[in-house]
Amino acid sequence: MAKVLQKHAGRAKERILQNLGKADRTTDEDFDLCVKNFNKQQAAVLRLQKEFKNYHQCLKAMQASQKSLMDTVCELYEPCWIGVDRFLVKAEDLNKSFDDFCEKINNQVLNPVAAYTVQFPEYSNKISKRNRKLLDYDNSRHNLQNLETMRKREEAKISKAKEQLEDARSHFEVINTELHDELPALYDSRVSFFVSYLQCLYLAEAQWHGQASELLIDINSILESLDEDSKKDPCYKLKNMVKESQAHEQEKDCEDSKSPPHTPLFSPEKECDGSSSGSASGSAVFSTPPTTADRNLRPNMTSDTKAVEVLVEEDKLAGGDTLQAHSRFLYKVKGTYKYVAEDLDELSFNVGDIIDVISYDDPDEQEEGWLMGVFEGKKGLFPANFTSRI
Template identity: 20%
Template structure:
């Protein structure tokens, strides 16, 4: 959305002060930014949970592929390690699904519901703008007759124009006051609305990563029998690879 002030003819009488218009535009612009940010956050949260699920599903697939590796048929130690890994990945996936479900209910759904309020707000602003245009048009009409010579027919038309203007003016003033009163309240309510959601998000993440720490600590105890460092494992792997490269079946022609 973008704020575009409506402009028609310029009546001599300033029916809405510049201060009021500035206040209105400032408050509405804040709500426009809030709407954009809410929609973006909703989109990013959905992408984040989708990526989380894809990650844990991929990890389960990898562990299943490793478990079906031919090495498991002839190496009991490797089979035991891969079985432990497969169990850990399935547990991780299960806890991840619980976390995503919790985030969906406590963060993503509330964001969507909050975004659903803005169309009504924007419609109220459009109705206010339409009322303002009607007010300006009829005010200009009254001023036109006020400038003319005060003959009988002109006075009749002036009276009719003023009668036509009165309810339109009142309608605009009601709509304008309501929005000026309620837009700041709506904007400030965002903190109370979203704070429980973000607290729930933090709790869900804390629970999940605590469980992940426990799962991978247990996994490390099960498979890290040799107690080698990453550097030692890297050197060991390079040594094994060098042995493979020395085989005649993989030698360069």
């Protein structure tokens, strides 16, 4: 411990004397230039490593964003649309291509650059050690000079100082020689460092852009085919899509006789694919009527509340027979399933409720699969197949 403290004290004393100009310092301009180049190279490499990391993080964020976007697009691409299988495959290939690109940047750029930067702290420690050995050498040299200039020469101390100087010189020269060889070689490697890792980055990105470009062109062609097909095929229209969906639900409902039908079947009409829907009552062919949302696409039907009030009032005055005798009365129906109105111009009723069916105010506004009726003093529309005629 005493020897170590003595060495630190000698270095501190020598450093102070050199800073005050009372002791000369051993200089090496070539080595100083090597250290200057080393510091500049270290700063450049660390800065580039930081940008590589930031670039990779941005790629990962973009990768997550693209995957989320493609997942959403795939969910919105309806199963009945043309090219759905090809679209899903291309979207998955695009996500995989981005995954491979990010993995390649990590393996071929980030990891090698991190391994390259590890040597800089080691060389920094070695340079610091060389400077300490130089202080020891200068301190030993000055001690010998002081002993040799004293009036009373002490040969024993002079001999010991010479041994210390020789020992300090040998330690210094070993590490100094190593750094004189290693620092220039490290500095010269900067060219191959920039070339190799930047080439890995740009080639990987070019390959990814090429793959992504081909996949995006294929996806664009699928979308063009979808656009052309939607203009030719009426199945893409809302009315036909609703009918197809309702027919599918009706098929499910038929499997379970306990559950009521989701949508009524009333008037004969062909489905959008050209085939007929299910048949009932002999050879009659039926299809689903428009839903409430479909009816809202047409001109809104105004509810003639005053006419209803007049009909109900006349019915009350005549003991309940006037409405049936009215010219607009057609027949009565009985609720076979419960129905809850989805719009203001519809009727709600339960199983067993009796509804008076009347004619439409305007025959052109008549909806397929829907009847106009009066129930509990209110006039409105209701699905025909939720009732049975009596």
